[in-house]
Amino acid sequence: MLKAGIIGYGTLGKTIAELIEAGHAGEVELKSVLVRRKNSAEHADKQTFAFISNEAEFFNGDLDIIIEAAGHQALHMFAEKVLANGSHLVVLSVGALGDNIFFEQLQTVAMQQNRQIFIPSAAIAGLDRIAAGALGEIEDITLITRKHPRSWKGTIAEEKVELHTLTEPFCIYEGNARESSKLFPQSVNVSAALSLAGIGFEDTKVKVYADPTIQSNTHTIKAKGYFGEVEISVSNIPYEENPKSSPIVAMSVAKVLKNFTSPIVIGV
Structure with a gap:
Protein backbone atom coordinates (compact mmCIF):
# COMPACT_ATOMS: atom_id res chain seq x y z
CA MET A 1 0.00 0.00 0.00
CA LEU A 2 1.44 3.34 -1.14
CA LYS A 3 1.41 6.03 1.56
CA ALA A 4 0.55 9.43 0.15
CA GLY A 5 0.32 13.04 1.29
CA ILE A 6 -1.07 16.20 -0.29
CA ILE A 7 0.16 19.77 0.05
CA GLY A 8 -2.89 22.01 -0.09
CA TYR A 9 -6.60 21.41 0.33
CA GLY A 10 -8.18 23.79 -2.13
CA THR A 11 -10.45 22.62 -4.92
CA LEU A 12 -7.83 20.33 -6.49
CA GLY A 13 -6.41 19.00 -3.24
CA LYS A 14 -9.87 18.10 -1.97
CA THR A 15 -10.82 16.33 -5.22
CA ILE A 16 -7.57 14.35 -5.23
CA ALA A 17 -8.24 13.30 -1.64
CA GLU A 18 -11.76 12.19 -2.57
CA LEU A 19 -10.47 10.12 -5.49
CA ILE A 20 -7.89 8.39 -3.31
CA GLU A 21 -10.46 7.74 -0.58
CA ALA A 22 -12.86 6.26 -3.15
CA GLY A 23 -10.20 3.82 -4.36
CA HIS A 24 -9.78 5.39 -7.81
CA ALA A 25 -6.02 5.84 -7.30
CA GLY A 26 -5.33 2.14 -6.77
CA GLU A 27 -3.56 0.72 -3.73
CA VAL A 28 -2.91 4.09 -2.15
CA GLU A 29 -3.60 5.29 1.38
CA LEU A 30 -3.87 9.02 1.99
CA LYS A 31 -2.12 9.59 5.31
CA SER A 32 -2.06 13.38 5.66
CA VAL A 33 -2.71 16.77 4.09
CA LEU A 34 -0.55 19.81 4.81
CA VAL A 35 -2.74 22.88 5.40
CA ARG A 36 -2.09 26.40 6.65
CA ARG A 37 -4.60 26.27 9.52
CA LYS A 38 -5.45 22.90 11.01
CA ASN A 39 -8.67 23.95 12.70
CA SER A 40 -10.35 25.87 9.90
CA ALA A 41 -14.03 25.11 9.33
CA GLU A 42 -13.45 23.51 5.93
CA HIS A 43 -11.50 20.71 7.64
CA ALA A 44 -14.17 19.95 10.21
CA ASP A 45 -15.59 16.88 8.46
CA LYS A 46 -14.44 13.52 9.71
CA GLN A 47 -11.74 12.06 7.48
CA THR A 48 -9.60 8.95 7.58
CA PHE A 49 -6.50 11.09 6.98
CA ALA A 50 -4.93 13.78 9.13
CA PHE A 51 -4.85 17.52 8.51
CA ILE A 52 -1.44 18.81 9.57
CA SER A 53 -0.29 22.42 9.80
CA ASN A 54 3.14 21.64 11.25
CA GLU A 55 5.58 21.22 8.36
CA ALA A 56 8.08 19.09 10.28
CA GLU A 57 5.35 16.69 11.35
CA PHE A 58 4.06 16.38 7.79
CA PHE A 59 7.43 15.76 6.16
CA ASN A 60 8.47 13.28 8.83
CA GLY A 61 5.38 11.19 8.16
CA ASP A 62 7.22 8.47 6.19
CA LEU A 63 5.25 9.20 3.00
CA ASP A 64 6.08 7.39 -0.24
CA ILE A 65 4.71 10.13 -2.46
CA ILE A 66 3.52 13.71 -1.98
CA ILE A 67 1.25 15.67 -4.33
CA GLU A 68 1.73 19.43 -4.58
CA ALA A 69 -1.65 21.11 -5.11
CA ALA A 70 -1.05 24.52 -3.57
CA GLY A 71 0.48 26.82 -6.19
CA HIS A 72 3.86 28.06 -7.37
CA GLN A 73 4.92 29.54 -4.04
CA ALA A 74 4.22 26.29 -2.21
CA LEU A 75 6.22 24.32 -4.76
CA HIS A 76 9.20 26.64 -4.27
CA MET A 77 8.85 26.29 -0.50
CA PHE A 78 8.41 22.54 -0.21
CA ALA A 79 9.53 20.65 -3.34
CA GLU A 80 13.15 20.18 -2.32
CA LYS A 81 12.08 19.16 1.19
CA VAL A 82 9.72 16.53 -0.24
CA LEU A 83 12.54 14.90 -2.18
CA ALA A 84 15.16 15.30 0.55
CA ASN A 85 12.87 13.50 2.99
CA GLY A 86 12.67 10.49 0.65
CA SER A 87 9.29 10.98 -1.02
CA HIS A 88 8.46 11.04 -4.70
CA LEU A 89 6.87 14.32 -5.85
CA VAL A 90 3.84 14.96 -8.07
CA VAL A 91 3.83 18.53 -9.39
CA LEU A 92 0.71 20.42 -10.43
CA SER A 93 2.19 23.94 -10.43
CA VAL A 94 4.39 23.04 -13.38
CA GLY A 95 4.90 26.63 -14.46
CA ALA A 96 7.23 27.13 -11.50
CA LEU A 97 9.67 24.76 -13.22
CA GLY A 98 10.26 27.46 -15.82
CA ASP A 99 12.81 28.77 -13.33
CA ASN A 100 15.86 26.92 -14.65
CA ILE A 101 17.90 27.17 -11.44
CA PHE A 102 15.03 25.86 -9.34
CA PHE A 103 14.30 23.02 -11.77
CA GLU A 104 17.95 21.95 -11.91
CA GLN A 105 18.16 21.96 -8.09
CA LEU A 106 15.13 19.69 -7.88
CA GLN A 107 16.58 17.29 -10.45
CA THR A 108 19.85 17.14 -8.51
CA VAL A 109 18.12 16.37 -5.21
CA ALA A 110 15.86 13.78 -6.88
CA MET A 111 18.87 11.95 -8.31
CA GLN A 112 20.74 12.11 -5.01
CA GLN A 113 17.75 10.65 -3.15
CA ASN A 114 16.85 8.18 -5.94
CA ARG A 115 13.37 9.71 -6.15
CA GLN A 116 11.25 10.89 -9.08
CA ILE A 117 9.34 14.04 -9.98
CA PHE A 118 6.06 13.29 -11.77
CA ILE A 119 4.30 15.77 -14.04
CA PRO A 120 0.79 14.57 -14.91
CA SER A 121 -0.87 15.30 -18.24
CA ALA A 122 -3.46 17.18 -16.16
CA ALA A 123 -5.56 19.48 -18.37
CA ILE A 124 -4.08 18.41 -21.72
CA ALA A 125 -3.56 15.21 -23.67
CA GLY A 126 -0.78 13.78 -25.78
CA SER A 245 -8.99 24.51 -13.34
CA SER A 246 -10.88 21.31 -14.15
CA PRO A 247 -11.70 17.99 -12.44
CA ILE A 248 -9.62 16.14 -15.06
CA VAL A 249 -6.49 17.55 -13.39
CA ALA A 250 -7.22 15.69 -10.16
CA MET A 251 -8.22 12.59 -12.13
CA SER A 252 -4.87 12.72 -13.92
CA VAL A 253 -3.09 12.72 -10.54
CA ALA A 254 -5.13 9.68 -9.48
CA LYS A 255 -3.94 7.90 -12.62
CA VAL A 256 -0.29 8.67 -11.78
CA LEU A 257 -0.82 7.15 -8.33
CA LYS A 258 -2.64 4.13 -9.74
CA ASN A 259 0.29 3.42 -12.08
CA PHE A 260 2.50 2.77 -9.05
CA THR A 261 0.56 -0.28 -7.91
CA SER A 262 -1.23 -1.48 -11.04
CA PRO A 263 0.03 -4.66 -12.78
CA ILE A 264 -0.72 -3.02 -16.15
CA VAL A 265 0.20 0.57 -17.02
CA ILE A 266 -1.38 2.14 -20.11
CA GLY A 267 -0.49 5.34 -21.97
CA VAL A 268 3.02 6.14 -20.77
Whole structure:
Protein backbone atom coordinates (compact mmCIF):
# COMPACT_ATOMS: atom_id res chain seq x y z
CA MET A 1 0.00 0.00 0.00
CA LEU A 2 1.44 3.34 -1.14
CA LYS A 3 1.41 6.03 1.56
CA ALA A 4 0.55 9.43 0.15
CA GLY A 5 0.32 13.04 1.29
CA ILE A 6 -1.07 16.20 -0.29
CA ILE A 7 0.16 19.77 0.05
CA GLY A 8 -2.89 22.01 -0.09
CA TYR A 9 -6.60 21.41 0.33
CA GLY A 10 -8.18 23.79 -2.13
CA THR A 11 -10.45 22.62 -4.92
CA LEU A 12 -7.83 20.33 -6.49
CA GLY A 13 -6.41 19.00 -3.24
CA LYS A 14 -9.87 18.10 -1.97
CA THR A 15 -10.82 16.33 -5.22
CA ILE A 16 -7.57 14.35 -5.23
CA ALA A 17 -8.24 13.30 -1.64
CA GLU A 18 -11.76 12.19 -2.57
CA LEU A 19 -10.47 10.12 -5.49
CA ILE A 20 -7.89 8.39 -3.31
CA GLU A 21 -10.46 7.74 -0.58
CA ALA A 22 -12.86 6.26 -3.15
CA GLY A 23 -10.20 3.82 -4.36
CA HIS A 24 -9.78 5.39 -7.81
CA ALA A 25 -6.02 5.84 -7.30
CA GLY A 26 -5.33 2.14 -6.77
CA GLU A 27 -3.56 0.72 -3.73
CA VAL A 28 -2.91 4.09 -2.15
CA GLU A 29 -3.60 5.29 1.38
CA LEU A 30 -3.87 9.02 1.99
CA LYS A 31 -2.12 9.59 5.31
CA SER A 32 -2.06 13.38 5.66
CA VAL A 33 -2.71 16.77 4.09
CA LEU A 34 -0.55 19.81 4.81
CA VAL A 35 -2.74 22.88 5.40
CA ARG A 36 -2.09 26.40 6.65
CA ARG A 37 -4.60 26.27 9.52
CA LYS A 38 -5.45 22.90 11.01
CA ASN A 39 -8.67 23.95 12.70
CA SER A 40 -10.35 25.87 9.90
CA ALA A 41 -14.03 25.11 9.33
CA GLU A 42 -13.45 23.51 5.93
CA HIS A 43 -11.50 20.71 7.64
CA ALA A 44 -14.17 19.95 10.21
CA ASP A 45 -15.59 16.88 8.46
CA LYS A 46 -14.44 13.52 9.71
CA GLN A 47 -11.74 12.06 7.48
CA THR A 48 -9.60 8.95 7.58
CA PHE A 49 -6.50 11.09 6.98
CA ALA A 50 -4.93 13.78 9.13
CA PHE A 51 -4.85 17.52 8.51
CA ILE A 52 -1.44 18.81 9.57
CA SER A 53 -0.29 22.42 9.80
CA ASN A 54 3.14 21.64 11.25
CA GLU A 55 5.58 21.22 8.36
CA ALA A 56 8.08 19.09 10.28
CA GLU A 57 5.35 16.69 11.35
CA PHE A 58 4.06 16.38 7.79
CA PHE A 59 7.43 15.76 6.16
CA ASN A 60 8.47 13.28 8.83
CA GLY A 61 5.38 11.19 8.16
CA ASP A 62 7.22 8.47 6.19
CA LEU A 63 5.25 9.20 3.00
CA ASP A 64 6.08 7.39 -0.24
CA ILE A 65 4.71 10.13 -2.46
CA ILE A 66 3.52 13.71 -1.98
CA ILE A 67 1.25 15.67 -4.33
CA GLU A 68 1.73 19.43 -4.58
CA ALA A 69 -1.65 21.11 -5.11
CA ALA A 70 -1.05 24.52 -3.57
CA GLY A 71 0.48 26.82 -6.19
CA HIS A 72 3.86 28.06 -7.37
CA GLN A 73 4.92 29.54 -4.04
CA ALA A 74 4.22 26.29 -2.21
CA LEU A 75 6.22 24.32 -4.76
CA HIS A 76 9.20 26.64 -4.27
CA MET A 77 8.85 26.29 -0.50
CA PHE A 78 8.41 22.54 -0.21
CA ALA A 79 9.53 20.65 -3.34
CA GLU A 80 13.15 20.18 -2.32
CA LYS A 81 12.08 19.16 1.19
CA VAL A 82 9.72 16.53 -0.24
CA LEU A 83 12.54 14.90 -2.18
CA ALA A 84 15.16 15.30 0.55
CA ASN A 85 12.87 13.50 2.99
CA GLY A 86 12.67 10.49 0.65
CA SER A 87 9.29 10.98 -1.02
CA HIS A 88 8.46 11.04 -4.70
CA LEU A 89 6.87 14.32 -5.85
CA VAL A 90 3.84 14.96 -8.07
CA VAL A 91 3.83 18.53 -9.39
CA LEU A 92 0.71 20.42 -10.43
CA SER A 93 2.19 23.94 -10.43
CA VAL A 94 4.39 23.04 -13.38
CA GLY A 95 4.90 26.63 -14.46
CA ALA A 96 7.23 27.13 -11.50
CA LEU A 97 9.67 24.76 -13.22
CA GLY A 98 10.26 27.46 -15.82
CA ASP A 99 12.81 28.77 -13.33
CA ASN A 100 15.86 26.92 -14.65
CA ILE A 101 17.90 27.17 -11.44
CA PHE A 102 15.03 25.86 -9.34
CA PHE A 103 14.30 23.02 -11.77
CA GLU A 104 17.95 21.95 -11.91
CA GLN A 105 18.16 21.96 -8.09
CA LEU A 106 15.13 19.69 -7.88
CA GLN A 107 16.58 17.29 -10.45
CA THR A 108 19.85 17.14 -8.51
CA VAL A 109 18.12 16.37 -5.21
CA ALA A 110 15.86 13.78 -6.88
CA MET A 111 18.87 11.95 -8.31
CA GLN A 112 20.74 12.11 -5.01
CA GLN A 113 17.75 10.65 -3.15
CA ASN A 114 16.85 8.18 -5.94
CA ARG A 115 13.37 9.71 -6.15
CA GLN A 116 11.25 10.89 -9.08
CA ILE A 117 9.34 14.04 -9.98
CA PHE A 118 6.06 13.29 -11.77
CA ILE A 119 4.30 15.77 -14.04
CA PRO A 120 0.79 14.57 -14.91
CA SER A 121 -0.87 15.30 -18.24
CA ALA A 122 -3.46 17.18 -16.16
CA ALA A 123 -5.56 19.48 -18.37
CA ILE A 124 -4.08 18.41 -21.72
CA ALA A 125 -3.56 15.21 -23.67
CA GLY A 126 -0.78 13.78 -25.78
CA LEU A 127 2.27 14.45 -23.61
CA ASP A 128 3.31 10.83 -24.21
CA ARG A 129 3.27 11.43 -27.98
CA ILE A 130 5.20 14.72 -27.67
CA ALA A 131 7.80 13.20 -25.32
CA ALA A 132 8.31 10.28 -27.72
CA GLY A 133 8.50 12.62 -30.71
CA ALA A 134 11.13 14.72 -28.93
CA LEU A 135 13.53 11.78 -29.21
CA GLY A 136 13.78 12.87 -32.85
CA GLU A 137 13.62 16.37 -34.24
CA ILE A 138 10.53 18.50 -33.57
CA GLU A 139 10.23 21.54 -35.81
CA ASP A 140 7.33 23.33 -34.19
CA ILE A 141 4.98 23.11 -31.18
CA THR A 142 2.10 25.48 -30.51
CA LEU A 143 -0.41 25.49 -27.66
CA ILE A 144 -3.69 27.37 -28.06
CA THR A 145 -5.67 27.84 -24.83
CA ARG A 146 -9.23 29.20 -24.74
CA LYS A 147 -11.26 29.87 -21.61
CA HIS A 148 -14.37 31.85 -20.81
CA PRO A 149 -13.62 35.43 -19.65
CA ARG A 150 -14.63 34.55 -16.06
CA SER A 151 -11.63 32.19 -15.93
CA TRP A 152 -9.25 35.10 -16.52
CA LYS A 153 -10.45 37.27 -13.64
CA GLY A 154 -7.59 38.23 -11.35
CA THR A 155 -5.00 37.91 -14.15
CA ILE A 156 -3.23 40.41 -16.41
CA ALA A 157 -6.03 39.82 -18.92
CA GLU A 158 -7.99 42.46 -17.00
CA GLU A 159 -5.33 45.00 -17.98
CA LYS A 160 -5.77 44.23 -21.66
CA VAL A 161 -9.54 44.14 -22.07
CA GLU A 162 -12.82 44.63 -20.21
CA LEU A 163 -13.57 40.94 -19.78
CA HIS A 164 -17.28 41.39 -19.03
CA THR A 165 -17.84 43.29 -22.29
CA LEU A 166 -16.39 40.65 -24.62
CA THR A 167 -18.72 39.28 -27.28
CA GLU A 168 -16.14 37.43 -29.36
CA PRO A 169 -12.79 35.68 -28.76
CA PHE A 170 -9.95 38.01 -27.76
CA CYS A 171 -6.26 37.06 -27.80
CA ILE A 172 -4.87 38.14 -24.44
CA TYR A 173 -1.40 36.71 -24.98
CA GLU A 174 0.84 35.43 -27.76
CA GLY A 175 4.43 34.45 -27.08
CA ASN A 176 6.36 31.55 -25.59
CA ALA A 177 5.75 29.11 -22.76
CA ARG A 178 8.29 30.58 -20.37
CA GLU A 179 6.53 33.92 -20.25
CA SER A 180 2.99 32.53 -20.35
CA SER A 181 3.58 30.18 -17.42
CA LYS A 182 4.74 33.17 -15.35
CA LEU A 183 1.94 35.49 -16.44
CA PHE A 184 -0.85 32.96 -15.89
CA PRO A 185 0.42 30.68 -13.09
CA GLN A 186 -2.99 29.14 -12.36
CA SER A 187 -4.25 28.87 -15.90
CA VAL A 188 -1.44 27.96 -18.30
CA ASN A 189 0.57 25.36 -16.37
CA VAL A 190 -0.18 23.18 -19.39
CA SER A 191 2.30 25.21 -21.45
CA ALA A 192 5.05 24.35 -18.98
CA ALA A 193 4.22 20.64 -19.04
CA LEU A 194 4.21 20.71 -22.84
CA SER A 195 7.58 22.49 -22.88
CA LEU A 196 9.20 19.93 -20.60
CA ALA A 197 7.87 17.08 -22.72
CA GLY A 198 8.94 18.67 -25.99
CA ILE A 199 11.36 21.36 -27.13
CA GLY A 200 11.65 23.66 -24.13
CA PHE A 201 10.09 26.84 -22.77
CA GLU A 202 11.63 29.26 -25.25
CA ASP A 203 10.61 27.40 -28.41
CA THR A 204 7.10 26.35 -27.39
CA LYS A 205 4.66 28.87 -28.86
CA VAL A 206 1.57 29.83 -26.86
CA LYS A 207 -1.63 31.67 -27.72
CA VAL A 208 -4.17 32.47 -25.00
CA TYR A 209 -7.76 33.58 -25.62
CA ALA A 210 -10.62 34.88 -23.53
CA ASP A 211 -13.59 33.41 -25.39
CA PRO A 212 -17.15 34.26 -24.34
CA THR A 213 -18.58 31.81 -26.88
CA ILE A 214 -17.44 28.73 -24.92
CA GLN A 215 -18.19 27.34 -21.47
CA SER A 216 -15.39 24.78 -21.25
CA ASN A 217 -11.62 25.21 -21.00
CA THR A 218 -10.06 24.14 -24.30
CA HIS A 219 -6.45 23.36 -25.15
CA THR A 220 -5.16 22.56 -28.62
CA ILE A 221 -1.65 21.24 -29.27
CA LYS A 222 -0.18 21.38 -32.76
CA ALA A 223 3.22 19.77 -33.36
CA LYS A 224 5.28 18.80 -36.39
CA GLY A 225 8.55 16.91 -36.62
CA TYR A 226 10.42 13.81 -37.70
CA PHE A 227 7.64 11.63 -36.25
CA GLY A 228 4.99 13.32 -38.43
CA GLU A 229 2.31 15.73 -37.34
CA VAL A 230 -0.20 15.78 -34.51
CA GLU A 231 -3.09 18.01 -33.53
CA ILE A 232 -4.83 17.28 -30.25
CA SER A 233 -7.72 19.25 -28.77
CA VAL A 234 -9.34 18.75 -25.40
CA SER A 235 -12.37 20.45 -23.89
CA ASN A 236 -12.45 20.38 -20.08
CA ILE A 237 -15.43 21.17 -17.87
CA PRO A 238 -14.18 23.74 -15.33
CA TYR A 239 -14.87 23.69 -11.61
CA GLU A 240 -17.73 26.05 -10.73
CA GLU A 241 -15.85 27.24 -7.66
CA ASN A 242 -12.52 27.54 -9.50
CA PRO A 243 -13.03 28.01 -13.27
CA LYS A 244 -9.27 28.29 -13.81
CA SER A 245 -8.99 24.51 -13.34
CA SER A 246 -10.88 21.31 -14.15
CA PRO A 247 -11.70 17.99 -12.44
CA ILE A 248 -9.62 16.14 -15.06
CA VAL A 249 -6.49 17.55 -13.39
CA ALA A 250 -7.22 15.69 -10.16
CA MET A 251 -8.22 12.59 -12.13
CA SER A 252 -4.87 12.72 -13.92
CA VAL A 253 -3.09 12.72 -10.54
CA ALA A 254 -5.13 9.68 -9.48
CA LYS A 255 -3.94 7.90 -12.62
CA VAL A 256 -0.29 8.67 -11.78
CA LEU A 257 -0.82 7.15 -8.33
CA LYS A 258 -2.64 4.13 -9.74
CA ASN A 259 0.29 3.42 -12.08
CA PHE A 260 2.50 2.77 -9.05
CA THR A 261 0.56 -0.28 -7.91
CA SER A 262 -1.23 -1.48 -11.04
CA PRO A 263 0.03 -4.66 -12.78
CA ILE A 264 -0.72 -3.02 -16.15
CA VAL A 265 0.20 0.57 -17.02
CA ILE A 266 -1.38 2.14 -20.11
CA GLY A 267 -0.49 5.34 -21.97
CA VAL A 268 3.02 6.14 -20.77
